[in-house]
Amino acid sequence: MKIEAVMAPKQAMKLDFKDGSKHFVLLVRREGEAKGTGPLAGGQVVEFGMHDINPGVGGDPRGFLEITTPSGDHAYIRWIVKAVFVKGDGKPRLIDYGHWELISGSGVLANMRGVGTMTIKAASKTDRLFTLEGEIAPKP
Numbered sequence: 001m002k003i004e005a006v007m008a009p010k011q012a013m014k015l016d017f018k019d020g021s022k023h024f025v026l027l028v029r030r031e032g033e034a035k036g037t038g039p040l041a042g043g044q045v046v047e048f049g050m051h052d053i054n055p056g057v058g059g060d061p062r063g064f065l066e067i068t069t070p071s072g073d074h075a076y077i078r079w080i081v082k083a084v085f086v087k088g089d090g091k092p093r094l095i096d097y098g099h100w101e102l103i104s105g106s107g108v109l110a111n112m113r114g115v116g117t118m119t120i121k122a123a124s125k126t127d128r129l130f131t132l133e134g135e136i137a138p139k140p
Contacts, residue, residue, distance in 0.1 A: 001038025073107030
């Protein structure tokens with residue numbers, strides 16, 4: 001199973017640390033469409049995320065995805081990513097890698113479990129490309 005979704009922000013709250021650093025915490029709801037293979041492909045994706053980021057240093061984004069499949073079933077995915085800044089061309093470059101877990105669902109997804117890897121990349125100044133790859137299979 002592999003899906004990609006360009007996620008556009010719909011609602012956000014931001015806490016900027018007033019300590020001289022550029023550290024911030026962003027609470028965000030983003031929306032997009034899952035494209036790819038597997039039972040979540042074609043679904044509408046909503047992110048409920050908390051992104052704790054210290055630019056130039058690192059961060060700990062995490063949250064949940066609610067995916068509504070074309071047939072109306074729901075998947076609830078918990079995810080966590082580690083953000084690390086490395087040397088780039090003239091400025092630090094951000095790399096994000098983490099994992100996801102299917103923790104609940106409805107319809108055909110009610111008796112399924114899943115886990116895999118996840119990346120977040122900039123798709124534009126505001127949008128993010130979420131890529132989830134792994135396996136979804138029936139519970140034992």
